[in-house]
Amino acid sequence: MRTTLFALVMLVLAVAQADTGAAQNAAQAVGDPANGKAVFAFGNTSCTNCHGLEAQGGWGPDLAGRRITYDQAVAAIRNPMWRMPAFVPSQLSDKEILDMVTYWNTLPFAPAIGKWRNEAPATGPRAQQLAVNILGCGQCHGNTMSTPRHGAAGMNADFEWFKKQVYNHATVMPEQWKQLDAERQRGRVRMGNFSPRRVPESQLKEIWDWMNELGMVVPLVARLTGGQPSATGTTYTLEVENEGLRDKGLTAEDLTITLTLPDGTKAVSATGTGYQGTRKDEKSNADVAVWRVPQLVAHEHQNFTITLSGTPAADAVPRGTVAYAKPTAKADAVVNFALQRPGGRGRGGV
Ligand code: HEC
Ligand code: HEC
Structure with a gap:
């Protein structure tokens, strides 16, 4: 009788202990869902390009309401199964990750997988299918690999550079940023590292050759600021910059800058290389006001x-384009600009 009672007491104690243990583990594994949402959807991470704005899935699998655990998520993010790039702790x-897991698990299970962000047409080149549909580069970089082609022109780069950028991105990118402009503050590196075992060199070479065929794109940035009225009128300043590496990056030649005047305004005066005056754009x-700049x-x-x-x-602001004749490119060679507040940058997207 006594021993039975003793055993019963021990059992109750053991159960109680196991309970608190589980509760403690659960407490440890709860992150901050609001921060998780901020990191996932509004942070600098680009996760949503593949997993959808509400984690409903897209090119990548759905994450919402799937009860993915912290350990599963860490494994999937640091050491992905297949085509997802690996994100390192500095990114x-x-x-x-814990906060994101907590956030995904507050969401309802997605009734249907979302659409892909970008899809290469079935009639397009094979290398484009590879980059956009099969490897997923184009989920972030679009159907013409715009950012990598800008980077390649800015560095006047070769295939060795391309490989390093893809396989060792989290390390190489900050070094390149320092080389380009040590002064400029940049956020965290957004793209992860791809494994050569998942994305073999032969496939990267196909993509690289196709990017060359499309033509590399000089990384031009155009910022239009100003708008303070004075006695003579309202003055705007357009700054056009070639963000390539000094003494190495490609030169843009024979540039045409076209600024569309808002309805109701007239040009009083202008400064800068090669001002051609205004003309009617058919x-x-x-x-439009036009400048021609040799290089x-x-x-x-x-x-x-x-x-x-x-x-x-009402609502009309000056806006326009910067185009150049050389080097030639089949896509992305025109930069759009519009009046913006101080601090914004001219080239959007990746
Ligand atoms: C290029 C598209 C892409 C991007 C960007 C991306 N993922 Fe993924 N993710 C995938 C794919 C595809 C898988 C499926 C496994 C694989 O192919 O590696 C996956 C798998 C996962 C899984 C495992 C899901 C499961 O079913 O267990 C998690 C968790 C995850 N991703 C989180 C993230 C987070 C967090 C980010 C942002 C830091 C991110 N992913 C960015 C494409 C992407
Ligand atoms: C998660 C979105 C994402 C995916 C997927 C992605 N990239 Fe990127 N990539 C970026 C961003 C953003 C940058 C700009 C630097 C940064 O913040 O990482 C970049 C930069 C690059 C650069 C360097 C550009 C420069 O300015 O020098 C190359 C090259 C590149 N990517 C190639 C690729 C290739 C090839 C793939 C597919 C195998 C790929 N990327 C997949 C987001 C992505």
Whole structure:
């Protein structure tokens, strides 16, 4: 009787202990879902390009409401099964992974997988299918691999550079940023590292050759600022910069800058290399101011100003394009700009 009672007491104690143990583990494994959402959806991570804005899936699997555990997530992110790039702790901390897991598990299970962000047409080149549909580079870089082609022109790079950028990205990218402009503050590296066993060199070579066929793109940035009225009119400044590596990156040649005047305004004066005056643009039926600039070498920037009289029609802001004739590229060679607040940058997307 006594021993039975003793055993019973021990059993109760053991159960109670096991309970607190489980509770403690659960407490440890709960992150901050609000921060998880911020990191996943609004952070600098690009996870949503493949997993969907609400973690409903897309090119990558759905994560919402699937009860993925912290350990599973760490394994999947640090050492992916297949085509996902690996993100290292400097890009995404363990705590941030825990917060994301907690967030995904607050979401309902997705009734249907979301659409792919980008899809290469079945009639397109094989290398494009590889880059966009099969390896997923194009889920972030679009159907013409815009950012990698800008980077290649800015570094006047070869295939060795390309391989390092893909296989060892988290290490190589900050070094390149320092080389390009040590002063400029940049956020964390966004793209992860791809494994050569999942993305073999032969496939990268196919993509590289196709990128060369499309043509590398000089990394031009155009920023239009200003808008303070004065006695003579309202003056705007356009800064055009070649962000390539000094003495190495490609030169943009024979540039045409076209600035569309908002309805209701007229050009009073302008400064900067090669100002051609204004003309009527047939296509948009608006007045445009035009500059022709012989070249912009790597790391060079030039300023162009224009003073407008009159009052722009509601919501109309000056906007325009920078195009160049050489080197030739079949896509992405035109930079769009529009009036922006101080601090913003001219080239969006990746
Ligand atoms: C290029 C597209 C892509 C990006 C970007 C991406 N993933 Fe993935 N992810 C995948 C694919 C595809 C898989 C399936 C496994 C594989 O192919 O590696 C996956 C698998 C996962 C899994 C495992 C899912 C499961 O079913 O167990 C998690 C967790 C995950 N990703 C989280 C993330 C997080 C967090 C980020 C951002 C830091 C991210 N992924 C960025 C494509 C991507
Ligand atoms: C998660 C989105 C994402 C995926 C997937 C991705 N990239 Fe990137 N890549 C980026 C971003 C963002 C940058 C800009 C630097 C940074 O923050 O990492 C970049 C930079 C690069 C660069 C260097 C560009 C420069 O300015 O020098 C190359 C080259 C590149 N990517 C190639 C690839 C290839 C090839 C693949 C597929 C095997 C790929 N990327 C997949 C997001 C991605």
